[in-house]
Amino acid sequence: MDTGDVFDPNCPTRVVLDRIGDKWSVLVLLSLDDGPLRFTELRTRIGGVTPKVLTQTLRSMELDGLLTREVFAEVPPRVEYTLTDLGRSLHAPLSAVAAWAEQNVNKILSYREKSA
Amino acid sequence: MDTGDVFDPNCPTRVVLDRIGDKWSVLVLLSLDDGPLRFTELRTRIGGVTPKVLTQTLRSMELDGLLTREVFAEVPPRVEYTLTDLGRSLHAPLSAVAAWAEQNVNKILSYREKSA
DNA sequence: CGGGATCCGCGACGATACTG
DNA sequence: CAGTATCGTCGCGGATCCCG
Numbered sequence: 001m002d003t004g005d006v007f008d009p010n011c012p013t014r015v016v017l018d019r020i021g022d023k024w025s026v027l028v029l030l031s032l033d034d035g036p037l038r039f040t041e042l043r044t045r046i047g048g049v050t051p052k053v054l055t056q057t058l059r060s061m062e063l064d065g066l067l068t069r070e071v072f073a074e075v076p077p078r079v080e081y082t083l084t085d086l087g088r089s090l091h092a093p094l095s096a097v098a099a100w101a102e103q104n105v106n107k108i109l110s111y112r113e114k115s116a
Numbered sequence: 117m118d119t120g121d122v123f124d125p126n127c128p129t130r131v132v133l134d135r136i137g138d139k140w141s142v143l144v145l146l147s148l149d150d151g152p153l154r155f156t157e158l159r160t161r162i163g164g165v166t167p168k169v170l171t172q173t174l175r176s177m178e179l180d181g182l183l184t185r186e187v188f189a190e191v192p193p194r195v196e197y198t199l200t201d202l203g204r205s206l207h208a209p210l211s212a213v214a215a216w217a218e219q220n221v222n223k224i225l226s227y228r229e230k231s232a
Numbered sequence: 233c234g235g236g237a238t239c240c241g242c243g244a245c246g247a248t249a250c251t252g
Numbered sequence: 253c254a255g256t257a258t259c260g261t262c263g264c265g266g267a268t269c270c271c272g
Contacts, residue, residue, distance in 0.1 A: 013214075013217045013218055013221045015221065015224065015225070016213075016216070016217035016220070016221055016224065017139070017142060017143075017217065018139075019224075020136060020137065020213065021136070021137035021138065021139060022137065022244090023133070023134075023137060023244085023245080026133060027133075038253085038254085039253075039254050039255070040253065040254075043254095050245080050246060050247075050248095051254075051255060051256085052245085052246080052247095052255085052256080052257090053244085053245060053246075054255095055254085055255065055256080056244090056245090063227065063228055063231050064224045064227055064228060065223060065224060065226075065227030066224075071254095074253095075253090076253045076254085077252085077253050077254060077255090078253075078254085079253080079254060079255085086220065086223055086224075086227075089216070089220070090216060090220075092212070093209070093212035093213040093215070093216045094213065096208070096209035096212055096213075097132075097136060097209040097210065097212075097213060098129075099209070100132070100205070100206060100209045101129045101132035101133065102129055104132070104202065104205070104206070105129045105131065105132055107181060107202055108131065108132065108135075108180045108181060108182075108202075109131075110181075111179065111180055111181030111202075112179055112180060115179050138264090139264085139265080140265095154233085154234090155233075155234050155235075156233070156234075159234095165265095166265080166266060166267075166268095167234075167235060167236090168235085168236080168237090168265085168266080168267090169264085169265055169266075170235095171234085171235060171236080172264090172265085187234095191233095192233045192234085193233055193234060193235090193272085194233075194234090195233085195234060195235085
């Protein structure tokens with residue numbers, strides 16, 4: 001057995017939850033599933049993210065092997081971000097969560113208001 | 117259609133991602149899927165969480181209608197936490213992510229070490 | 233047993249300005 | 253276009269102690 005156990009605090013499985021906990025990683029991954037995107041395209045598609053934070057997110061995802069960064073030596077410069085196989089394999093579980101979110105957010109909000 | 121859009125920064129769908137981003141919510145939800153648990157049982161099952169943070173997590177999940185808190189007027193006191201239907205419905209997508217995490221964490225870690 | 237109260241560090245995140 | 257640099261804050265989460 002070479003899998004992790006999310007309930008073991010010493011198990012690095014937690015790092016995955018940390019990634020998902022990352023505010024923007026999920027949105028980046030969902031965005032890139034349709035195909036490679038450039039930096040600004042990502043910025044536009046994902047509302048409310050600053051360049052610095054988007055860069056940080058992309059860099060760490062690159063280090064984790066979830067996506068690749070390809071620079072084209074052109075003028076003006078062009079950089080494309082592409083999901084790896086690993087990144088793509090994460091899309092299915094994440095989109096399930098996203099779908100749940102879109103369907104159930106109203107319930108959650110109504111619960112919150114009830115207790116207000 | 118009355119669903120949200122995760123890519124809209126003004127859409128409250130983001131609150132769901134924030135919940136999932138919460139370090140402990142996911143683990144609490146996965147733990148409770150087997151049935152109700154008491155406070156200390158949760159603490160034990162989820163390693164590394166302090167009482168304060170666990171309380172905070174449980175309270176906010178209660179406000180969101182994901183679980184219920186039931187106090188038994190006994191000595192010693194007993195408090196049970198139970199998932200609501202809404203909470204249970206979130207289990208399926210989350211366990212998919214957890215399964216992915218357990219299977220792929222090694223790949224991620226090896227990627228990280230390569231770039232070290 | 234199941235918390236509440238308090239203090240606090242630290243890192244994520246943001247705003248703004250600038251550059252190859 | 254695709255970032256980097258700098259600065260600031262903000263609140264999550266941890267540590268510790270205490271209580272009904």
